[in-house]
Amino acid sequence: MVLNSIEKLLEKYENGETSLKEEQQLKNYFSQEAVPPHLEMYKPMFAYFLVNQQEQFTKALPLKPKKVYNLKWIAVAAVAVFMLGVYFKEPIKKSYQEYAYGTYDDPEEALEEVTKQLAIISNHFNKGVSTVGYLNEIENTTSIVFKNN
Template sequence: MVLNSIEKLLEKYENGETSLKEEQQLKNYFSQETVAPHLEMYKPMFHYFLVNQQEQFTKALPLKTKKVFNYKWIAVAAVVVLTLGYYFKTPVVSSYEEYAYGTYNNPEDALNEVTKHLEMISTHFNKGVSTVNYLDEVKKGTSTLDYLNEIENTKSIIFK
C-alpha cells in the first residue's frame, strides 16, 4: 500500500503537481535504507535534495558599496589646467618693441619685402584667374540662348 502511494506521488512529482508536504513524504521515503528496486534510481536525486536543503552559506558578504567616481571634479581640474596653461603661456608685454615682430628699420628693405610679397600674391592670383577662363565660354553660350528668347518673343507677338 505504501509503495502504491509512493508511485502515485512520484507520478505527480514528475508532472509538477505535488505539494510541499507530498515532496517531504517522498524525501523521507527515499532517505530510508530500503527502497523498492524499481525506484532505486530516484534515491540519489532525493538524497541530493535533502543534503542541499541543509547546506548554508557561511561566507561573509561585503556590504560596503563601491565609491562612485565623481566626474564633476575632472571638469573642474580641466578648467584649472587650461586656465593655468593660458596664463603662463601669454607673455607679459611691457612695451611696443616686444609686439613689433617683422618690422624693418630701413624703409628700402621694407619696400623690397612688400613688393616681393605682392608679386607672389599676383602670380597666384593670375593662376587662379586662368583656371576660371572657361566661364567666358559659358557666357558666350548663354548669349546664343538669348537669341532663342528673342525668337520666342517674336513668335508670341505674331500669334497674338
Template sequence: MVLNNIEKLLEKYENGETSLKEEQVLKNYFSSDTVAPHLEMYKPMFEYFLVNQQEQFTKDVPLKTKRTFNYKWISVAAVAVLMLGFYFKQPIESSYKEYAYGTYDNPKDALNELETSLAMISSHFNKGASTVGYLEEVNKGTSALGYLNEIEKTTSIIFKN
C-alpha cells in the same frame, strides 16, 4: 496505500507537477530505510537533494571592489598626445599668412595656385578612373544575366499554359 501514493507522486514529479510539500514527502520517503525494491533507483537522487539542500556558502563576499588606478594608460595617452603634437608641429598662421582669407594680392599667384590645385585633382581623378576599368566587365556579366531572364520568361509562359 502509501506505496501507491508514492508512485503517483513520482509520476507527478517526473512531469514537473509536484508542489514543494509533495517533493518534501518524496525526500522523506527516500531518506528512510524502508524503500520499495523497485523504487531503489530513486533513492540516491533524493538523498543528494537532501544533502545539497543543507549546504551553505561560508566564504566572505566582498561588497566593495578595490579600484586600482592603472598609470600605464596615462603614459600611453601622454605619448599619443606628444606624437600628435610632433606630427602637427607646423605653425598654421606663419605658413599660410598670405592665404589667410582666401585672397591674393597678385592675380598671377592666384592663377598659378589654381592651376596647381586643378592639376593635382586631375591626376588623382585619372588615377582613380583607371582603376575602375573592371566595371565594364561587370556590365558584360549583367547583360548575360539579361539573357537568362528572357529564358525564364519563356519557360514561365510555356508552363503556365
C-alpha cells in the same frame, strides 16, 4: 497503501505536477533505509536533494566599491581648461583683427596676389590632369575592342 501513494507522487513528480509539500514527503520517504527494490533508483536523487538543501555558502565575497570620482581633480581640470582658454583667447583675437577678411588697400597689390594664387592653383590642377591622361588611352582601346565584337 503508503506504497501506492508514493508511486502516485512519483508519477506526479515526473510530470512536474507536485507541490513543495508533496516533494518533501518524497524526500522523507526516500531518506529511510527500507525502500522497495523497484523504487531504489530514486533514493540517490532524493538523498542528494536533502543534502543539497542543507548546504550553505560560507565563503566571504570580496565586494569591490564603486569608482568614486575625486571632485578635487575634476575642479583642477576645469580650472586648467579655463586658464588655457583665457591664455589663448588674446593672441587669436589680435591676429584675427590684423588680417580681417584678407582685404588690401592697394588694388594693384590685390591683383598681384590673386594672380599668384591662381597660378599656384593652375599648376596643381595641371599636375592632376596630366596623371589622368592614361584614361583616354584606355577609353580608345575599349571602344576599339567593343566595336570589333
